[in-house]
Amino acid sequence: MVPLAEDMLAVAHAIRRCTECSNLDLTSCCGICQDNARDQTRLCIVENVADLWAMERAAVFTGRYHVLGGVLSAIDGVNPESLRLDYLVERVKTEHIEEVILALSATVDGQATAHYIADQMVGIDTRITRLAHGVPVGGELDYLDDGTLAQAMKARQQF
Amino acid sequence: MPEWTDTAIIIDCRPHGEHAAIVHILTRHYGRYAGLVRGGQSRNMRPIMQPGNQVSVSWRARLDEHLGSMTMELADAHAATIMNDRMRLMALTSICALLQGAIAEREPVETVYDATVAMLELLSSDVDTPLWLAAYIRWEIGLLAVAGFGLELSRCAVSGVTEGLRYVSPRSGAAVTSEAAGEHIPRLLILPGFLGGDTKSLEEDVINGIRMTGHFIARRIFGVHHQPMAEARQRLQNMVMLQFGKDMASDITNDHPSHEEG
Numbered sequence: 001m002v003p004l005a006e007d008m009l010a011v012a013h014a015i016r017r018c019t020e021c022s023n024l025d026l027t028s029c030c031g032i033c034q035d036n037a038r039d040q041t042r043l044c045i046v047e048n049v050a051d052l053w054a055m056e057r058a059a060v061f062t063g064r065y066h067v068l069g070g071v072l073s074a075i076d077g078v079n080p081e082s083l084r085l086d087y088l089v090e091r092v093k094t095e096h097i098e099e100v101i102l103a104l105s106a107t108v109d110g111q112a113t114a115h116y117i118a119d120q121m122v123g124i125d126t127r128i129t130r131l132a133h134g135v136p137v138g139g140e141l142d143y144l145d146d147g148t149l150a151q152a153m154k155a156r157q158q159f
Numbered sequence: 160m161p162e163w164t165d166t167a168i169i170i171d172c173r174p175h176g177e178h179a180a181i182v183h184i185l186t187r188h189y190g191r192y193a194g195l196v197r198g199g200q201s202r203n204m205r206p207i208m209q210p211g212n213q214v215s216v217s218w219r220a221r222l223d224e225h226l227g228s229m230t231m232e233l234a235d236a237h238a239a240t241i242m243n244d245r246m247r248l249m250a251l252t253s254i255c256a257l258l259q260g261a262i263a264e265r266e267p268v269e270t271v272y273d274a275t276v277a278m279l280e281l282l283s284s285d286v287d288t289p290l291w292l293a294a295y296i297r298w299e300i301g302l303l304a305v306a307g308f309g310l311e312l313s314r315c316a317v318s319g320v321t322e323g324l325r326y327v328s329p330r331s332g333a334a335v336t337s338e339a340a341g342e343h344i345p346r347l348l349i350l351p352g353f354l355g356g357d358t359k360s361l362e363e364d365v366i367n368g369i370r371m372t373g374h375f376i377a378r379r380i381f382g383v384h385h386q387p388m389a390e391a392r393q394r395l396q397n398m399v400m401l402q403f404g405k406d407m408a409s410d411i412t413n414d415h416p417s418h419e420e421g
Contacts, residue, residue: 108252112249145203147233148206148239
């Protein structure tokens with residue numbers, strides 16, 4: 001147990017929160033933000049670090065991230081100030097982001113936060129997009145919940 | 160061992176431990192209830208546990224005063240259909256916040272349940288925004304009545320006449336005519352056309368209506384508990400003001416101070 005405890009202590013001391021995007025890394029400006037090879041004009045907004053890791057694991061996005069650290073919830077007292085949304089808006093303005101991708105969860109709170117962020121970006125010259133909702137890869141229709149099916153039907157595309 | 164089965168609307172859900180969730184629901188026959196849902200954070204249950212969804216619920220506990228545990232099945236996935244529209248989504252979160260703030264736990268309120276189901280069905284439909292907002296304002300008036308502060312909008316509080324009603328007293332919640340209002344007009348709330356007031360455009364009526372109910376909800380539902388107005392309700396009002404071209408957002412929480420004197 002002692003080596004494990006020592007390792008955990010070392011991790012706790014070493015981990016830093018990125019001052020740019022709130023990602024976790026060993027440096028205060030994380031590897032993703034420091035990587036100049038990434039697309040500097042696209043910003044993906046995620047709810048937490050686990051979501052960022054999921055996106056990186058899928059290797060489908062080459063831009064940079066912004067980790068909110070939660071979603072707006074009136075009942076839990078999470079307001080725009082606690083998510084530092086003003087900093088996010090400022091970041092989009094000053095870094096001349098051309099596309100903001102809202103990769104927030106398909107929950108009531110997640111989508112309410114996405115709409116709120118989109119409202120805050122009105123007047124900024126940037127394109128706002130969000131992830132599609134619908135049938136997951138490998139998903140069979142008879143196992144899907146009604147809500148997902150309804151979303152998939154609404155977002156159907158020309159084939 | 161107390162137990163029951165009923166239909167319900169989910170109004171709040173929060174994680175509890177690693178797998179469970181504590182869910183607040185509004186049932187048709189038993190009122191607002193909370194309960195533990197085992198496996199509530201599972202992949203199968205998460206889509207069901209969204210606020211606004213209609214579910215079939217079974218609740219059981221060892222003693223009546225215990226939190227109890229719930230099992231539930233989805234009956235109608237309103238949340239998924241409402242989620243894409245920002246104003247409808249804000250109305251949904253406002254409805255949930257108001258139900259949480261205004262309805263006492265475990266007191267049957269069938270009328271509120273039925274009205275809320277009708278409201279959710281309207282939000283899920285393709286009805287134009289001003290039309291469902293007018294229905295939403297009526298829903299809030301109904302909620303105020305159930306909470307013990309019904310508005311008297313059918314006759315003038317001063318003269319007793321039922322025609323020509325134009326304003327509402329911010330103190331008593333009673334309608335008055337222009338003649339009866341006299342010099343107090345600047346302090347009064349405007350009665351929307353669809354509630355019997357002077358018929359204007361539906362958009363303007365919606366703005367007047369949401370300001371009127373917002374005033375009474377802030378004071379009579381949250382104010383009496385020394386709580387601020389529900390944030391979701393404030394945001395909805397802000398959004399309505401901006402959407403319909405009126406920059407009255409500053410009026411939101413602190414309605415005209417002069418209203419207190421009305």
